[in-house]
Amino acid sequence: MSLLSSIVSPADLRAVPPERLPDLAAEIRQAICEQVSRAGGHLAPNLGVVELTIALHYVFDFSWDRLLFDVGHQCYPHKLLTGRLGLLPGLRMRAGMSGFPEPRESPYDLFAVGHAGTGISTAVGMARGDTLAEEAFDPRSRPKGRRVVTLIGDASIVNGVAMEGLNNAGTLKRQFLVVLNDNGMSIARPQGAVAQYFDRLRMSHLYADLKKSAKRVLEHMPGGSLIHDFYHKAGEATKAMIAEGAWFEHFGLVTVGPIDGHDLPQLVEFLVEAREMERPMVLHVKTIKGKGYEFSEKDSSRFHSPGAFRMDGCRVELKAEGRSFTTAFGEAMLDLMRRDERVVACTAAMPDGTGLTPVLAEFPRRAWDTGICESHAMDMMAGLAKTGFKPFFAVYSTFLQRAFDQAFQEVALQGLPVRLCLDRAGLVGGDGAVHHGFCDVALLRTLPGAAVMAAIDEPSLRAALRFMAGYGDGLSAVRYPRDNVSDRAGGECPAFELGRARPLALPGQDRLRSKPAPGSKPDVAVLAFGTPAIAALEAAEQLGGEYRVAVYDARFAKPVDAGLIRELLTAGIPIVTAEDHGLTGGFGAAVLEAAAEMGLDASGVTRLGLPDSWVYQDSRVRQLAEVGLDAAGIARAIRAAVAGATGAAKQDEHREATRSGGEVVTP
Numbered sequence: 050m051s052l053l054s055s056i057v058s059p060a061d062l063r064a065v066p067p068e069r070l071p072d073l074a075a076e077i078r079q080a081i082c083e084q085v086s087r088a089g090g091h092l093a094p095n096l097g098v099v100e101l102t103i104a105l106h107y108v109f110d111f112s113w114d115r116l117l118f119d120v121g122h123q124c125y126p127h128k129l130l131t132g133r134l135g136l137l138p139g140l141r142m143r144a145g146m147s148g149f150p151e152p153r154e155s156p157y158d159l160f161a162v163g164h165a166g167t168g169i170s171t172a173v174g175m176a177r178g179d180t181l182a183e184e185a186f187d188p189r190s191r192p193k194g195r196r197v198v199t200l201i202g203d204a205s206i207v208n209g210v211a212m213e214g215l216n217n218a219g220t221l222k223r224q225f226l227v228v229l230n231d232n233g234m235s236i237a238r239p240q241g242a243v244a245q246y247f248d249r250l251r252m253s254h255l256y257a258d259l260k261k262s263a264k265r266v267l268e269h270m271p272g273g274s275l276i277h278d279f280y281h282k283a284g285e286a287t288k289a290m291i292a293e294g295a296w297f298e299h300f301g302l303v304t305v306g307p308i309d310g311h312d313l314p315q316l317v318e319f320l321v322e323a324r325e326m327e328r329p330m331v332l333h334v335k336t337i338k339g340k341g342y343e344f345s346e347k348d349s350s351r352f353h354s355p356g357a358f359r360m361d362g363c364r365v366e367l368k369a370e371g372r373s374f375t376t377a378f379g380e381a382m383l384d385l386m387r388r389d390e391r392v393v394a395c396t397a398a399m400p401d402g403t404g405l406t407p408v409l410a411e412f413p414r415r416a417w418d419t420g421i422c423e424s425h426a427m428d429m430m431a432g433l434a435k436t437g438f439k440p441f442f443a444v445y446s447t448f449l450q451r452a453f454d455q456a457f458q459e460v461a462l463q464g465l466p467v468r469l470c471l472d473r474a475g476l477v478g479g480d481g482a483v484h485h486g487f488c489d490v491a492l493l494r495t496l497p498g499a500a501v502m503a504a505i506d507e508p509s510l511r512a513a514l515r516f517m518a519g520y521g522d523g524l525s526a527v528r529y530p531r532d533n534v535s536d537r538a539g540g541e542c543p544a545f546e547l548g549r550a551r552p553l554a555l556p557g558q559d560r561l562r563s564k565p566a567p568g569s570k571p572d573v574a575v576l577a578f579g580t581p582a583i584a585a586l587e588a589a590e591q592l593g594g595e596y597r598v599a600v601y602d603a604r605f606a607k608p609v610d611a612g613l614i615r616e617l618l619t620a621g622i623p624i625v626t627a628e629d630h631g632l633t634g635g636f637g638a639a640v641l642e643a644a645a646e647m648g649l650d651a652s653g654v655t656r657l658g659l660p661d662s663w664v665y666q667d668s669r670v671r672q673l674a675e676v677g678l679d680a681a682g683i684a685r686a687i688r689a690a691v692a693g694a695t696g697a698a699k700q701d702e703h704r705e706a707t708r709s710g711g712e713v714v715t716p
Contacts, residue, residue: 446486
């Protein structure tokens, strides 16, 4: 029986002899690598924290103590040590294990977290709550009280929320441990002055004459008697590792390290001492992202979150997945920047994820990675717009939420033309609820002067970007999913016109004509915002023998095509709206609002979109089917809309006949 399979809870881990822990680490790495190679997932981040996670669970009892993750994509070893080995084969699927901490799975997961910078602040809140409830650890009055630990990465620590959390953590008068996992990477290389500080710290001679330097530092550090009290109580190892000039000391946190995050005996020794601390502390741990496999250590960015791959001896080959919207966007941005020297671009720690890596390489003076600092990136883009440049900010839809205040105050309120390129819009598949982009339209539609668009394929994405480059009346945005581009819409894409939809399929005409043939009034019209238009085309083809279906690429959620809406509703044609976005505040809501403003009866409008409930991890294909946004779901909605319109027409006919004293003959 393997060590890993014998561990049902961390209590079983603590029964493992210390000399066997490296064997357990090797088994955990093998299990994670084998599963990710089959179905994809976060590989390198988890390989890098195996020993650290083992040591944390070996020293603390997180069935009682608190463990809070920041970001959460490094939680696989934690899950395997807390009884979820059986869920690993279903990683990132509905019946299996979420790729992020998930309280629905286990009481060991305290928050569902997929956004950076939050761990310290939520940990501070729990520390204060435990203190108020008189459950907090105190070496004198409550030696068995709860301890609090939060694990954060070196790239996340520069996030504004993390800085606010550190600032407040320094005011705690109790045990509080921040474990800084410093691997010199986030998804790409960390950016900014703090990252450069860590680089210098890793290169310094921290181990030379450690006891003397530690004592000398203590005499000059803020905190006076508390620090000296700590020095006298701490073990020799911790005294020797107090980092001279440590950056975190300015927040009032004792700082220890860096220590080797793959040396299990050393990790356990330091964590045992940190467990008994009476004041906030940072333990700086140096790890190697992708540890244990040469291919993931050498290319940890590529193997941060790969799809399925095949290992053939020393060679590793990622399985082909088709051409993605992300790749298409990156190439389109290169074309824009080559043609217009005033176009600039940035991303917030996601150069690979947003497709900007080749842009950063070709235009290092006109493209930037700000690190995990979305709010700063938005304000920086506002400053560039103010100086006459054309800024494009590539950001995941779910991370746009972190910069909405800046989109309001520094962009929209100033009337500045900042362009937002929203990758991972809508349902994202295996990353699940923490990463779904379901509210970007609802947020941005509130901003005066904003133009909010969606792309359905690569030609429409390129056309949207060209429109945005020329749009100077305010903020603009285009959204597109974590998916491959389709060629179903076919051929050239006409230029975007503000607030105008594009016909994709009209009864009796080809897709390039804008009017239906005489006598071919549609039975129903589908107004699709974004890639649901592709599914709507498939649904229309399936129903071609039953109904005459018109399909439109709506293009804009703000402003919507009011003329088209008026034309359809006044002609009595039922409308089905479809969007990979929440129904609350989305494109369908905008259609209803437009109809109300024009005094039109909108009872014939059916809205399809994401429900007012959480959609958990699974494949994107299954998620779309679950919410009725695949071809079959749209076909069902079309049938229901036509049936509803037919029934309403018969009721109107009956009422009219009754009023006139006539007789209704039903076939």
